[in-house]
Amino acid sequence: MPKRLILDSRLLDITITRLCQQLIENHDTFEQSVILGLQPKGVFLAKHIQSKLQELTGKNVPTGYLDTTFYRDDFRRRETPLLANTTHVPFIIENKKVILIDDVLFTGRSIRAALDAMIAFGRPHKVELLVLIDRKYSRDLPIEPHYVGQHVNTILSQRVLVEWTEKGATENAIWLVDTQDTTG
Amino acid sequence: MPSLSVRHLLGIKDLTREDIELIFETADTFKEVINRPIKKVPSLRDITIANVFFENSTRTRLSFELAEKRLSADVVNFSSSGSSVKKGETLLDTVNNILAMKVDMIVMRHSSPGAPHYLSKHIKANVVNAGDGTHEHPTQALLDAFSIREKLGSLEGKKIAIIGDILHSRVALSNIFCLQKLGAEVMVCGPITLIPKYIQELGVKVEYDVRKALQWCDVANVLRIQLERQQIKYFPSLREYSLYYGIDKALLDSLNKEIILMHPGPINRGVELTSDAADSQHSIILQQVENGVSVRMAVLFLLAQMNQ
Numbered sequence: 001m002p003k004r005l006i007l008d009s010r011l012l013d014i015t016i017t018r019l020c021q022q023l024i025e026n027h028d029t030f031e032q033s034v035i036l037g038l039q040p041k042g043v044f045l046a047k048h049i050q051s052k053l054q055e056l057t058g059k060n061v062p063t064g065y066l067d068t069t070f071y072r073d074d075f076r077r078r079e080t081p082l083l084a085n086t087t088h089v090p091f092i093i094e095n096k097k098v099i100l101i102d103d104v105l106f107t108g109r110s111i112r113a114a115l116d117a118m119i120a121f122g123r124p125h126k127v128e129l130l131v132l133i134d135r136k137y138s139r140d141l142p143i144e145p146h147y148v149g150q151h152v153n154t155i156l157s158q159r160v161l162v163e164w165t166e167k168g169a170t171e172n173a174i175w176l177v178d179t180q181d182t183t184g
Numbered sequence: 185m186p187s188l189s190v191r192h193l194l195g196i197k198d199l200t201r202e203d204i205e206l207i208f209e210t211a212d213t214f215k216e217v218i219n220r221p222i223k224k225v226p227s228l229r230d231i232t233i234a235n236v237f238f239e240n241s242t243r244t245r246l247s248f249e250l251a252e253k254r255l256s257a258d259v260v261n262f263s264s265s266g267s268s269v270k271k272g273e274t275l276l277d278t279v280n281n282i283l284a285m286k287v288d289m290i291v292m293r294h295s296s297p298g299a300p301h302y303l304s305k306h307i308k309a310n311v312v313n314a315g316d317g318t319h320e321h322p323t324q325a326l327l328d329a330f331s332i333r334e335k336l337g338s339l340e341g342k343k344i345a346i347i348g349d350i351l352h353s354r355v356a357l358s359n360i361f362c363l364q365k366l367g368a369e370v371m372v373c374g375p376i377t378l379i380p381k382y383i384q385e386l387g388v389k390v391e392y393d394v395r396k397a398l399q400w401c402d403v404a405n406v407l408r409i410q411l412e413r414q415q416i417k418y419f420p421s422l423r424e425y426s427l428y429y430g431i432d433k434a435l436l437d438s439l440n441k442e443i444i445l446m447h448p449g450p451i452n453r454g455v456e457l458t459s460d461a462a463d464s465q466h467s468i469i470l471q472q473v474e475n476g477v478s479v480r481m482a483v484l485f486l487l488a489q490m491n492q
Contacts, residue, residue, distance in 0.1 A: 067213065070225035070255075070485075081187040081489040083206075084213040120222040 003161065003177040006133070006152060012172050015149040016045075019130060020052045022147050023099065030059045032125065033097045038114050039067040039085035042102035044164040045132055049101060064089040066100075068113035087117070094122035103162045105131040108143035133160050133174060152176065191490045192304045192311040193483055195320035196361035204365060208330055210482035211475070218254060218478055228257035231488055233289040234282045237314070238264040238275075241293055243449050243473065244314050244324070248291050251480035260287065275299060276306055283309055289487065292316075310487045318352050324448050325358030327479040329366055331472045332403055335444055340367035345397040347373045348407030348429065348456050351380050351418070355407060355448045360386055373397035374429065377418040394429050398439055405446040406431060406456050426455045433460040444468055 007015060027033045030053070037046025043065045050063045069084040100114055111129060118124070132149040138156070152160065157180040163169035188203050196204075217225055233252045237245055245261075252259045262282060273281075279290060291312045292300050297319035304311040315321040332339055344363050350356045350372045363370050364387060371389040372379060379390060391397040398404055409425060419425050436443060445457075445466040453459050462469060 069213075070217065070227045075227055076230070076489060081486075083186060084210055086213065087216055116226070120217075120220050120225075122221060 003175040005173060006160070006176055007150065007174040009171040009173060012149075012174065015132070016048050016052055017056075019147050019149060020049060020056055023049070023053065023130070024057060026128075027097065027099075030057070030061045032095070033061060033099060034091055034093060035061050035063040035099045035101060036066045036089070036093075036114075036118065037063065038100065038102040038110065039065055039069075039087070041104075041162055041164075042100075044162075044166055045103050046101040047166075049099075049130070062091045064091065066114055066117055068110055068117050071113040071116040073109060073113065089121050092122060093118065093124050095125045097126045097128070098124040099128050099130055101130045103131065104133045104135065104160045105129075105143075105145055105148075106135045106138055106160075108139045108141035111143045112141055132162065135160065150174075188486050188490055191487070192300070192313075193322050193487060194301050194304060194311065194313045196322045196325050196358045196365070197320070199322075199362075199365070201365045204326065204329070204362065207326055207479065207482050207486065208333060210486060211330055211478045214254075214478040214481040214485070215475070217481075218474075224254050224256060226256045227485055228252070228255040228488055231288045232258040232260065232286060233291060233484070234260045234262060234287045235314075236262045236279065236282065236290055236292045238292070238294045238299075239315070241314070243476070244293065244321075247473070247476040248312075248314060248323075248480055251477050251484060252291075254477065255481055255484060257289075257484070260285070275303065279303055279307060283307055289484065310490065312483065312487065315354055317354065318357075319354055320358045320361075321354040321448075322358050322362075323476070323480055323483060324355050325362040326483070327472055327476045328355075328359055328405060328446060328448065329362045330479050331446065331468055331475050332368075332444065333366075334471070334475065335468060336402065338367075339363060342368045342403065343371070343401045344368050344403045344405060345371045345373055345391070345401035346405045346407065347394060347397060347431070349378045349409050349418075350374050350383065350407070351378045353407050355405075359405060360388055371397055371400060375419050375425070394431065395435070398431070398435070398443065399441075401443070403444040403446060404431070405448070407448065408450065408452055409455055422452075422455050430454070430456060430458065431461050432458040433464050436461055436464065436466055446472060449473070 035046050037043040046063055053061050065088045067085040067087045069082050129145040130147040131145045134148045134151045135154045136151050159177050161175040161177050163173045186206050189200055190198050289310045291314050293314040295317050297317040299316050300311050300313040313322055346356050360370050371391055373391040443466055447469050451457055451462055
């Protein structure tokens with residue numbers, strides 16, 4: 001399967017720093033802000049964002065993980081079964097500014113499920129969405145991110161592959177992968 | 185992506201170790217869900233489940249119903265008392281009539297061993313065995329093993345003694361299968377009249393002295409004397425049974441060791457367990473009840489994906 005590099009480790013670090021600067025502009029002291037990384041892969045980005053914010057501001061923004069498996073709208077409509085991940089929200093989200101973080105925004109259905117899952121923990125004051133990659137022109141629902149690492153034009157037969165060293169990759173990188181062989 | 189190897193949960197005997205571990209991992213996530221401010225998820229909102237109980241039940245039925253409602257399923261309850269079964273309707277006719285109302289899953293308790301197996305061969309819906317006579321009670325065994333895993337971290341190499349009326353107990357048989365699949369050693373203990381012949385063939389140890397069994401084990405799962413299933417007398421009196429096989433706090437303290445005490449319920453206080461033992465720090469009986477809901481949610485959630 002041919003693949004094209006979108007962001008290498010250096011560019012990814014620059015992108016994460018830029019996203020954090022944008023968050024600092026809008027959240028100032030982060031007094032009322034919390035981060036929720038979406039399971040499974042948004043969690044890695046959430047951890048990177050949290051540690052970069054700590055480096056830039058000295059603030060340790062409360063960070064949790066949210067699993068959307070039980071809220072998905074494609075349960076019993078998929079080829080492969082769904083497997084749940086851990087949800088860990090060790091803080092109150094009532095009246096907080098929640099920053100939802102995911103690695104790739106595609107159809108918007110995961111984010112819709114995440115909004116449902118989040119409401120089970122309370123009523124936030126405001127919810128913002130941060131994604132590393134926004135796959136343009138592929139949305140099924142009216143959902144748009146507030147903070148975007150990079151917009152990428154993709155077609156349905158492609159997928160975005162996000163590699164983290166924490167998951168065993170040699171270095172952090174984002175690739176665009178063709179899942180169909182178009183050579184012949 | 186892992187999934188269950190079975191379409192129905194008829195007994196632990198049919199499950200693989202991987203199936204059991206998948207159920208436990210899923211139950212872990214549901215345990216977190218039922219401790220949230222909003223304890224409900226919409227996973228099974230397009231599914232209808234019928235709880236068909238041909239035998240009395242309080243705990244299991246409540247636990248299943250709560251699990252189903254926490255998953256947003258539509259639930260219908262059927263009990264044979266006051267139903268057309270009393271007019272002579274067969275099991276299959278009864279269930280087919282329920283299925284005609286577009287039910288996707290049947291949770292069934294029946295006094296005849298093998299009833300859910302028979303049903304699963306004749307209907308399309310998923311069947312969950314909530315206890316069939318003296319045969320199996322798979323969800324009870326799963327929640328028992330899940331509770332031990334929660335307390336001890338793993339079942340591998342752990343020693344579990346099942347104490348009491350082994351002969352009439354579906355919980356004992358399911359527990360033996362489940363614990364052995366997870367690498368635990370199992371001993372059964374009770375009066376000689378309440379230990380089935382040839383039970384050693386299942387690879388379990390047999391002990392008739394309750395103190396020796398308690399000294400050997402890490403976990404004691406104490407069973408109720410099932411007087412309703414006993415057609416003849418298996419021991420002289422309940423008083424004598426409690427004298428020789430009843431467990432009290434003094435006995436537990438005299439062992440001078442860490443021991444976990446379990447009971448599938450309902451407890452006959454003063455017979456197999458005294459109140460001071462049942463309510464002691466050794467007991468995880470109420471944790472078992474709590475875990476019952478999350479384990480049953482996991483079973484229903486995973487089976488629902490097998491019926492697409």
